Amino acid sequence: MWLIEKIDISGGFLPGLSIELPRGLTCIIGPRGSGKSTLAEAVRFAVCGLSGAPKQCVDLVQANLAGGALVTVTSLAEGSNRYTIKRALKQQPILLTSDGRAINTVDLDRGTFLPLDAYSSPEIEAIADEVLGQKRRNLLDELRSEQMRSIQLSLAESARALDANADHIRTAQRTAQDLTEQMEELGDVRARLSALGPPDREPSADFVRLSRQQQLNQREIAKLDTSERDLKALSQTVDQLRREAQVAFKARLADEQSANAKALRRYDDRLAASLAAVEEHTSAITAEIDKSLDTVAQARQSIAEAHTSHAGELSRLTALNQAASEQARVRATLEQQVARLQALEEQRLQLNTELNALLEKRKSLKTSHILMRDQISAMREEVASELQREAGQRVRIRILRNADHLAYQQMLVDGLRGARVRNHDEIIATMMQLRPEQLAQLIQTNDCGSFEELTGLGNERSRKILDSFRDSIDPLALEVIAIEDRIGIELNVSSAGKANFKDASDLSRGQKCTALLPILLARRDSPLIIDQPEDNLDNHFIFETVVNAVQRLKRRRQMIFITHNANIPVLAEADLVLVMNSDGRIGAVEKSGTVDQCREQIIDLLEGGREAFELRSKRYATA
Amino acid sequence: MQPPETLYERLRRLVVEDPRETRRAFLQLLDSGGPALDQFLGSISSPADGRLRQVVAIALRNHRDKERLAPHLIAWQEIETDEFTHRAIARALEGLDTRSAGQTALAQEVARLTAAMGREMAQRERLNRELEIAQEVQEHFFPQRLPSVPGLDYCGRCRPAREVGGDYYDFLELPEGRLGIAIGDVSGKGIGAALMMASLQASLRSHASGGHSLAELMRRVNSLMYETSSANRYATLFYGEYHPASRQLCYVNAGHNPPLILRKSAAGCRIFRLETGGPIIGLLPQRYEQASFPFIAGDLAIFFTDGVSESMNGRDEEWSEERLIEFAKTCQGSPAFDVMNRVLAAAEKFAAGAPQHDDMTLVVLRVLD
Numbered sequence: 004m005w006l007i008e009k010i011d012i013s014g015g016f017l018p019g020l021s022i023e024l025p026r027g028l029t030c031i032i033g034p035r036g037s038g039k040s041t042l043a044e045a046v047r048f049a050v051c052g053l054s055g056a057p058k059q060c061v062d063l064v065q066a067n068l069a070g071g072a073l074v075t076v077t078s079l080a081e082g083s084n085r086y087t088i089k090r091a092l093k094q095q096p097i098l099l100t101s102d103g104r105a106i107n108t109v110d111l112d113r114g115t116f117l118p119l120d121a122y123s124s125p126e127i128e129a130i131a132d133e134v135l136g137q138k139r140r141n142l143l144d145e146l147r148s149e150q151m152r153s154i155q156l157s158l159a160e161s162a163r164a165l166d167a168n169a170d171h172i173r174t175a176q177r178t179a180q181d182l183t184e185q186m187e188e189l190g191d192v193r194a195r196l197s198a199l200g201p202p203d204r205e206p207s208a209d210f211v212r213l214s215r216q217q218q219l220n221q222r223e224i225a226k227l228d229t230s231e232r233d234l235k236a237l238s239q240t241v242d243q244l245r246r247e248a249q250v251a252f253k254a255r256l257a258d259e260q261s262a263n264a265k266a267l268r269r270y271d272d273r274l275a276a277s278l279a280a281v282e283e284h285t286s287a288i289t290a291e292i293d294k295s296l297d298t299v300a301q302a303r304q305s306i307a308e309a310h311t312s313h314a315g316e317l318s319r320l321t322a323l324n325q326a327a328s329e330q331a332r333v334r335a336t337l338e339q340q341v342a343r344l345q346a347l348e349e350q351r352l353q354l355n356t357e358l359n360a361l362l363e364k365r366k367s368l369k370t371s372h373i374l375m376r377d378q379i380s381a382m383r384e385e386v387a388s389e390l391q392r393e394a395g396q397r398v399r400i401r402i403l404r405n406a407d408h409l410a411y412q413q414m415l416v417d418g419l420r421g422a423r424v425r426n427h428d429e430i431i432a433t434m435m436q437l438r439p440e441q442l443a444q445l446i447q448t449n450d451c452g453s454f455e456e457l458t459g460l461g462n463e464r465s466r467k468i469l470d471s472f473r474d475s476i477d478p479l480a481l482e483v484i485a486i487e488d489r490i491g492i493e494l495n496v497s498s499a500g501k502a503n504f505k506d507a508s509d510l511s512r513g514q515k516c517t518a519l520l521p522i523l524l525a526r527r528d529s530p531l532i533i534d535q536p537e538d539n540l541d542n543h544f545i546f547e548t549v550v551n552a553v554q555r556l557k558r559r560r561q562m563i564f565i566t567h568n569a570n571i572p573v574l575a576e577a578d579l580v581l582v583m584n585s586d587g588r589i590g591a592v593e594k595s596g597t598v599d600q601c602r603e604q605i606i607d608l609l610e611g612g613r614e615a616f617e618l619r620s621k622r623y624a625t626a
Numbered sequence: 627m628q629p630p631e632t633l634y635e636r637l638r639r640l641v642v643e644d645p646r647e648t649r650r651a652f653l654q655l656l657d658s659g660g661p662a663l664d665q666f667l668g669s670i671s672s673p674a675d676g677r678l679r680q681v682v683a684i685a686l687r688n689h690r691d692k693e694r695l696a697p698h699l700i701a702w703q704e705i706e707t708d709e710f711t712h713r714a715i716a717r718a719l720e721g722l723d724t725r726s727a728g729q730t731a732l733a734q735e736v737a738r739l740t741a742a743m744g745r746e747m748a749q750r751e752r753l754n755r756e757l758e759i760a761q762e763v764q765e766h767f768f769p770q771r772l773p774s775v776p777g778l779d780y781c782g783r784c785r786p787a788r789e790v791g792g793d794y795y796d797f798l799e800l801p802e803g804r805l806g807i808a809i810g811d812v813s814g815k816g817i818g819a820a821l822m823m824a825s826l827q828a829s830l831r832s833h834a835s836g837g838h839s840l841a842e843l844m845r846r847v848n849s850l851m852y853e854t855s856s857a858n859r860y861a862t863l864f865y866g867e868y869h870p871a872s873r874q875l876c877y878v879n880a881g882h883n884p885p886l887i888l889r890k891s892a893a894g895c896r897i898f899r900l901e902t903g904g905p906i907i908g909l910l911p912q913r914y915e916q917a918s919f920p921f922i923a924g925d926l927a928i929f930f931t932d933g934v935s936e937s938m939n940g941r942d943e944e945w946s947e948e949r950l951i952e953f954a955k956t957c958q959g960s961p962a963f964d965v966m967n968r969v970l971a972a973a974e975k976f977a978a979g980a981p982q983h984d985d986m987t988l989v990v991l992r993v994l995d
Contacts, residue, residue, distance in 0.1 A: 381674055
């Protein structure tokens, strides 16, 4: 808890303004243009700077503090430390301790050193109107800013890790796809290789042996030929011999006319008788030769069979040998391809191991990521129930977990476009029962059966939808898509009987502020500035919600209300009323004091002033 | 059976890690049924368990599954803060007739019980201390306050044994100033017994105001218990409704030790036993009979479980009903609260420090002038 003790402004629209603020409730009243909002915005400017303020507030500050006007805010912090902040437009703020030392290590604009809650009407309405989005969440998250920041840091870190992991997975998956394609190209080389049958070594040995035998066979034939030729030549020689012998032995010695004829005839007869003996010998030789020729012919016949079988075998083997060498060539190619396939398989196996490790890692990353988000929701629930305790029955604040799901829904709508199915709205409504991580898992595992069971969309439609999602949705992005909580801020608009809670966005302007104020009041114990330059509070519920809460909580925190509603200062017992006025050139505090001291101005300036005082006196009377 | 905390703990993480596997595990649990299922369903009632509730709601396969879990679904729907779960539950309840009064009453009971169990479980998530949980759960079932009934002085207490037994008693505030009195003993010990007790109490409470005769009420409670509890679980149950105007106690006794009524007369003390009814519940579909007992001023009624009458001493002797009656005679005229405390003290004194092996439950009722 800290307090704004004193505000000084030099220059600008409120020159020389110097006010001291009490603990509890200060109400600033005055006609339009008297500088009320300028005062409120000057304080916000001094304490928090301009970065967080909406445009119209920045404009106001820039217009009304121009020309070097200096805003000085003196604050009393816990442990009775006093700090003074001095700030002028376009200058660095100065933060001083009570003994005048400057502190340079604090960035006031971060809003953690001296946290200030300042809300103008448009800001309050913007929170009320924003059904989805960060503004309402900020109301809660700011109250656990330390834890929230550390969770957000961890979330950002885990989001980065998830991104990197997703990249790795995608690369690995692409490579795996690539490998698969290459493997498919190779086809069933193993089967083809084994279909070749075993490579046989025996035939080639036979072939060598048989070729050699073939040579031997030829030589044998040649030898037989030679022998036959020699024998025939010999036979001719013997014939020749016989013919010569006939000539030689038939020589006629006797000449008939000669006287010796008779004597010589005897010798002729003896020669002729020798011829017969020679003839007998030559015939015997010829007969022997013929026998030998028969022998050779027999020999030839006897090996001819063997030779024929050898020749047949050899020609078969020759054919085989030719085929075998063709097969060897094919085999060599196939063996190369198998080796390549094996390498690819090993690569893919290794890749799969890596991929599994990555997916396993992702599982735990994803789980802790999602659980951290749950932790944020749980923290918000805790804050909401704390606020609910303070805000009273009329207003309801609750966390609708995972209700800010537009991005997810859009992803589904887009993903469904490619599916040729009808009734998209109905399908989306059904699918919105599935959490992103559930759907992502179904897409990843292509689990059409579970999808069908979970959605009840039937087999054919489920198949089409899942196929379309697989084409168009990245499950890695889907499973960690951010789905935020919605903060329900509702007002019970029923005045009696059954409660009827309406969301702030559905309320009238006056009711919006009525619904939001109890929550803004209850949030924390730092000073609160509410700027309601017009009366836009719905008087119907103002006692039950705003007035009671202000009265109760002003003991806990300092409040500065710029209001047109008399009920707030009068019935919530303002500790100080500041009445401001302006001559059109500059504004100033015209009067300040207690509610009673400023009674006249309250009745003149504020709507319902008289009634408020009457009600107040009734209350006192009964009290 | 897997220790329930482990299953719950395991599924809590698994539901984020691997929703498909979680669904499979739950369906398995659903099909095996029994106390593990009830316990699991009871332990997932905190806002942080929306993910598990969604898996449960979306896993239900058919009308039968959905009807079976309807009380849980209705109870959860009331408090659900997670949008996905909300949609899943709404869809599961589509087409179910959830408007019947009995169903709603049962759902409210289940919600009350599951919330109580859920709180206990949440506190003891890390400790697998089944007995302690069962004990506290059991305590949740005992009436937290006594409806006031004109002309009646009554009270009840259960003194649990070291191991949690299945004793049960309840007082029901009924229309026309009537008071429902229930006392029973569930077979077995531990969480299983506590859960049967829970469903016994829930069904009794949801049927009690249904305007049936007591015999019919008991028949319905019995058939519900018969359908929903495992074969070896049963319970004794005495249920009576006291009408203060007529001083009549209308009752059905389903196999419970007959409550005793002590009436002083000139001839000494007369004893009545409330025995009419039928067999124990949860075993077979049965019919029951009811009876009515007219009280007169001064009557002292003692409802007890066998833990009291069979209280053992170190020599394994039982205290016995006779000793109970003899002792109770000495208490006539004292306020019900004193009678209760004195009877319990006497039973304990008899046991003389021997460890108490069963719950001791006593309800005492005194009819005033």
